[in-house]
Amino acid sequence: MIKVGIIGAGRIGRVHGESVQKFVKDAEVKMVADPFMNAEMEAWAASMGISKTTKDYHEILRDPEIEAVLICASTDQHSPLSIEALRAGKHVFCEKPIDHDVEKIKEVMEVVKASGKKYQVGFNRRFDHNFKAVHDAVAAGKVGKQQIIKITSRDPEPPSIDYVKVSGGIFLDMTIHDFDMVRYLSGAEVEEVYAEGSVTVDPAIGKAGDIDTAVITLKLDNGATAVIDNCRAACYGYDQRAEVFGDKGAIAISNDTASSAVFSGKDGVVAEKPLFFFLERYMAAYASEIEQFVGAIVKDTETPVEANDGLAPVLIGLAAKKSVAEHRPVKISEIRAAYGL
Numbered sequence: 001m002i003k004v005g006i007i008g009a010g011r012i013g014r015v016h017g018e019s020v021q022k023f024v025k026d027a028e029v030k031m032v033a034d035p036f037m038n039a040e041m042e043a044w045a046a047s048m049g050i051s052k053t054t055k056d057y058h059e060i061l062r063d064p065e066i067e068a069v070l071i072c073a074s075t076d077q078h079s080p081l082s083i084e085a086l087r088a089g090k091h092v093f094c095e096k097p098i099d100h101d102v103e104k105i106k107e108v109m110e111v112v113k114a115s116g117k118k119y120q121v122g123f124n125r126r127f128d129h130n131f132k133a134v135h136d137a138v139a140a141g142k143v144g145k146q147q148i149i150k151i152t153s154r155d156p157e158p159p160s161i162d163y164v165k166v167s168g169g170i171f172l173d174m175t176i177h178d179f180d181m182v183r184y185l186s187g188a189e190v191e192e193v194y195a196e197g198s199v200t201v202d203p204a205i206g207k208a209g210d211i212d213t214a215v216i217t218l219k220l221d222n223g224a225t226a227v228i229d230n231c232r233a234a235c236y237g238y239d240q241r242a243e244v245f246g247d248k249g250a251i252a253i254s255n256d257t258a259s260s261a262v263f264s265g266k267d268g269v270v271a272e273k274p275l276f277f278f279l280e281r282y283m284a285a286y287a288s289e290i291e292q293f294v295g296a297i298v299k300d301t302e303t304p305v306e307a308n309d310g311l312a313p314v315l316i317g318l319a320a321k322k323s324v325a326e327h328r329p330v331k332i333s334e335i336r337a338a339y340g341l
Helices: 011-023 039-047 058-062 075-087 102-115 129-139 161-166 175-186 203-207 278-299 307-326 332-338
Strands: 002-007 027-033 052-054 066-071 091-095 119-122 146-154 190-198 213-220 225-231 239-246 249-253 262-265 268-271
Touching: 002 011, 002 058, 002 075, 002 278, 011 027, 011 039, 011 066, 011 278, 027 058, 027 066, 039 052, 052 058, 058 066, 066 075, 066 278, 075 091, 075 102, 091 278, 102 307, 119 278, 119 307, 129 175, 129 239, 129 249, 146 175, 161 203, 175 190, 175 213, 175 225, 175 239, 175 307, 190 307, 190 332, 213 307, 307 332
Parallel strands: 002 027, 002 066, 027 052, 066 091, 091 119, 146 225
Antiparallel strands: 146 239, 190 213, 213 225, 239 249, 262 268
């Protein structure tokens, strides 16, 4: 039984805590740390059967029984906590992104290599049943030579302006999942990015230095073209769709809904709206990614989403930001060269 420590008891920390305690048979959470630990967090931990809570994450790192650490703290803490946990001899699951700073990601990658420990990045959509079905069909050659990949990703409502200011921007916060999906679904690498962005949801987002609506075109090294469209607000719910089109056919997925019921009447045909947000859509995926992380530890195999998979979408995101700022296509090689990669 793998003993796990969780650093960060916010929304995503609780999702992972619940996943481990309820669905991962080879692991259990021994301790949860959060600098803002309070009675409500302690009550949640107790309800999950987690025996210890603390405000000091060092207690997790010092505990010889704890083999794996799930890093669910704020983004600015992901890379330093990753390094500290790895050097303490722990296997690490880190929520995305590893960091917004490429140099810090490079440092994490070096420590991962030196430590010999397992390291997985939390790109949960890879573990969603819908996206996995597309991936598996493409990998099996069912669509043939890939030609066009389309991804739609729209949130039901925008984040707070305080969050926008520290998010790293839409490309490194929201679209980073879609950049990862392009790589995952296609099995190819991105060579060039062209992005257009605007503020159509909330002028305050623009005043904070970000955009809330974007279309990104990506050229892949397998010859295909990918198109991503994003918006911070869709009035009908969480909109997550994808299609891969090739010379032998196309495979597409639509949104998950509360039910597949469709009412047909004289005034029209009515179906359910998409599930409201990512927790509703991806709860099973969160459980699956932690299960596979633990499986990699138990079986001593590679993790399914490695540190390089955390680096690549950040490089694409930086290229997209540069493309919007300079109104031109940006090659990934240009971004890699800037960081000595």
